[in-house]
Amino acid sequence: MAATDSPGSPGALRSPGPKGSAGRPARPVNWAVRAVAGRVSFYFFVALVTVFFALPLTWLVLAPFEAHPTFVAGLSQPTLSNFATIFDDPGVLVSLRNSLILALATMVVVVACAAFAAYALSRVRIAGRDIMLYVLLLFSSVVSGSAAMVPLFLLVFDLHLINSLTGVILVLAGGLLPAAIFILKDFMDSVPTSYEESARVFGASPFQILRDIVSPLVRPGLAVIAVWAIVQVWGNFLIPFILLRSSSLTPGAVEIYSFYTSGGSVNLALISTFSLIYTIPVVVMYLFVQKRYGFRFHGGIKR
Amino acid sequence: MAAVTISAMTKVYPNGVKAIEDLDLGIEDGEFFALLGPSGCGKTTLLRLVAGLETASSGRIAIGGEDVTRRPPGARDVAMVFQDYALYPHMDVADNIAYPLKIKKVAKAARRQQAEETGAHLGLAEVMSRRPAQLSGGQQQRVALSRAVAFEPRVFLFDEPLSNLDARLRMEARTFLKRLHAELRTTTIYVTHDQSEALALADRMAVMDHGVVRQIGTPAEVFHRPANLFVAGFIGSTPMNLLSAVVAGGGLRIGDVAVPVPHGAAGRVRDGEDVVLAARPEYITLRRSPGGDALPCEVTITEDLGTSYLVTAELAGEALRVVVPEGECPEPGDRAWAAVDWSRALLYRQDGGDLIGADAPGVPGTGAASASDSAAPDSAVSDSFGAR
Numbered sequence: 001m002a003a004t005d006s007p008g009s010p011g012a013l014r015s016p017g018p019k020g021s022a023g024r025p026a027r028p029v030n031w032a033v034r035a036v037a038g039r040v041s042f043y044f045f046v047a048l049v050t051v052f053f054a055l056p057l058t059w060l061v062l063a064p065f066e067a068h069p070t071f072v073a074g075l076s077q078p079t080l081s082n083f084a085t086i087f088d089d090p091g092v093l094v095s096l097r098n099s100l101i102l103a104l105a106t107m108v109v110v111v112a113c114a115a116f117a118a119y120a121l122s123r124v125r126i127a128g129r130d131i132m133l134y135v136l137l138l139f140s141s142v143v144s145g146s147a148a149m150v151p152l153f154l155l156v157f158d159l160h161l162i163n164s165l166t167g168v169i170l171v172l173a174g175g176l177l178p179a180a181i182f183i184l185k186d187f188m189d190s191v192p193t194s195y196e197e198s199a200r201v202f203g204a205s206p207f208q209i210l211r212d213i214v215s216p217l218v219r220p221g222l223a224v225i226a227v228w229a230i231v232q233v234w235g236n237f238l239i240p241f242i243l244l245r246s247s248s249l250t251p252g253a254v255e256i257y258s259f260y261t262s263g264g265s266v267n268l269a270l271i272s273t274f275s276l277i278y279t280i281p282v283v284v285m286y287l288f289v290q291k292r293y294g295f296r297f298h299g300g301i302k303r
Numbered sequence: 304m305a306a307v308t309i310s311a312m313t314k315v316y317p318n319g320v321k322a323i324e325d326l327d328l329g330i331e332d333g334e335f336f337a338l339l340g341p342s343g344c345g346k347t348t349l350l351r352l353v354a355g356l357e358t359a360s361s362g363r364i365a366i367g368g369e370d371v372t373r374r375p376p377g378a379r380d381v382a383m384v385f386q387d388y389a390l391y392p393h394m395d396v397a398d399n400i401a402y403p404l405k406i407k408k409v410a411k412a413a414r415r416q417q418a419e420e421t422g423a424h425l426g427l428a429e430v431m432s433r434r435p436a437q438l439s440g441g442q443q444q445r446v447a448l449s450r451a452v453a454f455e456p457r458v459f460l461f462d463e464p465l466s467n468l469d470a471r472l473r474m475e476a477r478t479f480l481k482r483l484h485a486e487l488r489t490t491t492i493y494v495t496h497d498q499s500e501a502l503a504l505a506d507r508m509a510v511m512d513h514g515v516v517r518q519i520g521t522p523a524e525v526f527h528r529p530a531n532l533f534v535a536g537f538i539g540s541t542p543m544n545l546l547s548a549v550v551a552g553g554g555l556r557i558g559d560v561a562v563p564v565p566h567g568a569a570g571r572v573r574d575g576e577d578v579v580l581a582a583r584p585e586y587i588t589l590r591r592s593p594g595g596d597a598l599p600c601e602v603t604i605t606e607d608l609g610t611s612y613l614v615t616a617e618l619a620g621e622a623l624r625v626v627v628p629e630g631e632c633p634e635p636g637d638r639a640w641a642a643v644d645w646s647r648a649l650l651y652r653q654d655g656g657d658l659i660g661a662d663a664p665g666v667p668g669t670g671a672a673s674a675s676d677s678a679a680p681d682s683a684v685s686d687s688f689g690a691r
Contacts, residue, residue: 194389201354202403202454203377212402216393 060279063272070268082273092274094248095255099234099278102168102251107229109173114180114225115218119210121181122188123196133182140178149242156243163245171243172233180225187221188214227289234282252278305367305457305490306332307353312362314348314514322348324514326362330507333488335481337505339495341537345514346494350460353492354383367457377406382451383460386467388443390435396422396446397431403454421453422446425483441472445479452487459491465500477503498538502526510534528567528649532579532656535649541584541613546621547653550576555650558619563596568650568659577653584624586644589614589633597640598623602633616641 055073063069067077086092121129152171153162161167191214199209215222237253244250256278259271307330314323322345330336338346351357353364355376363372371379382403390399397418404414422431425445435443444464451459464480465473481504484491495501501508502522509519510533518530529535535543548555548562550572555562562580564572572578590597600616600623612632614625616639623641633639650659 192387192389194385194387195391197354197356197376198383198385198389198450199402199406200356200376201379201381201383201460202406204406205377208406212405213391216391219393 060272060276063268064276066269068269069272082269083277086270086273086277091247091250091255091258092277095250095252096278098165098249099251099253100281101165102172102240103230103233105165105169106172106176106233107226109169110176110180110229111222111226113173113177114184115210115215115222117177117181118184118188119214122185123193133178133185136178137182140175146238149238152239153242162243163249165244165249168240168243171239172236173229175239176229176232180229184218184221184225187218191217223289223292227286230285231282234278306330307458307490307492308363308365309349309353310363310365312349312352312364313360314345314352314357315360322514323352326514326516328509328516328519330490330492332367333490335484335491335493335504335506337493337495337501337508338511339498339501339508339537340511342496344511346496346511347462348514349511350383350462350492350494353379353458354381354460355379356383379458380456381458381460382454382456383462384447384451384464386463388435388447388464388467390443390446390450392435395432395434396427396438399435399446400449400453403450407454417453418449421449425449425452440468441476444468444476448480448483452483457490459489461491461493463495464493466495466497473500480504499540502538510537512537527647528658529581530658532581532651535581535651539583541624541626544580544582544584544587544623545651546580546582546618546623548578548580550574550578555580557598557621560598560619562598563645565648565650566646571660572650578659579651579653579656580648581651582643582648584613584626586647587623587625588642588644589616589625589627589631590640590642591633591637593640595642596645597642600639600641602635602637602639604635605632607632 059071059073062073062075064082065078065080066075067079067081121133156162156167156171159167161170195213195217196209199213204212235253240249240251241254241257244254252274256271256274259267259274307328309326309328309330312323312326312328313321315321326349328349338349340346348357352359353366355371355374355378359372363370365371366379366381391402394402397415400418400422401414404417409417419428419431422428425448427442427445427449430438430442435446438446444467447464461480465476468476477500484504493501493504502525505522507519507521508525510517510525512533518525518534520528520530525534526538529538529543532545536545546557548557550564551561551574553564553574555564555578557580565580589602593599598618600618602614602616603622604615605627606613606615608626610629612627612629614627614633616623616625618641625641627633651657652659
């Protein structure tokens, strides 16, 4: 085949192009086409993925400002009346307040308990410590949730904490603690023990060491746990839905359920408006924490 | 300030490793005491036992006459400087120095002032508001030191505080430490693996090996009369010559070379005994011609040390190191005669490695105030190499 393509032509010597590579003359062209095609399909795929994720977000941002939103994202009749309607609803502000209380209180309980537990588990050698942590983590992620709902309900009922924010806070914190301890223990493990030993020689108590030395050093870890706990609680529907009765206690995630007409159809205008309002605090918090507690480590241990 | 007494101390780790074995040690009030030994010899464990960071398996520790064996670290009134300094990275220099005082519940203004004063005294006035990461190694080391000094403890515990500095800074910091101790006169226990640091700083020192003290003494005693072969091999920046010999007919034989018995061991050896002859390279002179009891040898390697040469010569199949002054260096392959200063040479038993005549008095050098590891030999130079 090659011989018929270039029958001893002198041009073959000068240009080591398609003709020069005897045996596989069409290969460089193929390669270029394939490279271009690969690029094109890659960007096409990326664009598809982007659209897939961006569309719902675009809808979420635009729909609240649309007088009669449909499932099509767009702004045909811009208005702010949806926000007026939402804030006229007395249940909305109460639910946002409830969400805030639940999220902050759970965060405080989780961060405080996880800090003490993680520090102890990181520093005290007890047999089977790691196994215990793994089992706790496994149980909290596998068993909690819907499977544990009935026993949890009975437990909270027997504690007379049904229909109280305290009950919800305790159940949520209990569910988050194993993972929080697990994450925070890793941060504590990375703090060199000579910091603590030097403080101990000067007479610091374990509590002083945790407060003055270890906590500031694992601050990024504490921030991670805090943000994560707030986000988890903010979006949790099932537990407050089951444990709370009165509408004056329901958090935002449950309140969304009220934007259905009695016939069961969805009020898209109100649900999108409330969703946008409900999303903003989390986004703002994330940006703030990122800026304030971004990961950094000052050094000070000479290796 | 207080004396530290360690008696019958044993430390066995849970994994069965015996770090310290039945150790007795008395450190006097105001003394600068160095614990010297190779890594893993138990010196740091001993320091941590005194600090209270490790609990003794058996034995007792007393500080200033009080038994502190069972007291937690904070109740012993000691301050420790760690090898990695352990400066708190989230506090500035002033807060770092003041933190021990905060634990002592000193009022904020008072501890701030004390921190400023101590820091300024240790040359940190310019950097009091910086974080540890913004300091040089030498400054970090001084902050760690200031933190211990501001605490005004009864005993300072130093765990290799200079080992993270480069060579030049280490010399400066060493002088600084010595001056600080002369000024404060606080009892100090100083752990190091660097024999030159121990010799330079300590009033007295203990050489440790495998959890056991092999010799206690002033730097001069340890340098000039190592009590056993372990100490002899460990002390000195150029290692001591250790030559196997046999006692024969009132003298020694190394291979087929006849060698006299060092003065300190005279009359204490039996015929046929296996011994080790020890002589520092600094106390041997290399001559170009035979004479007296100089030992014949052949130069194999010469190393330039700047102000002197380290010459390795072969003596009856064994390597003999000699320090030769500047400008008197022989060439490899030269015949030479090694004149040993027999009043400074030592003899050890092959079996057990103990110094023969350890109790012999009147050995030069032992009374010297300080022993430098680069001490020049005081023997005559007139007939040494290069002089002719």
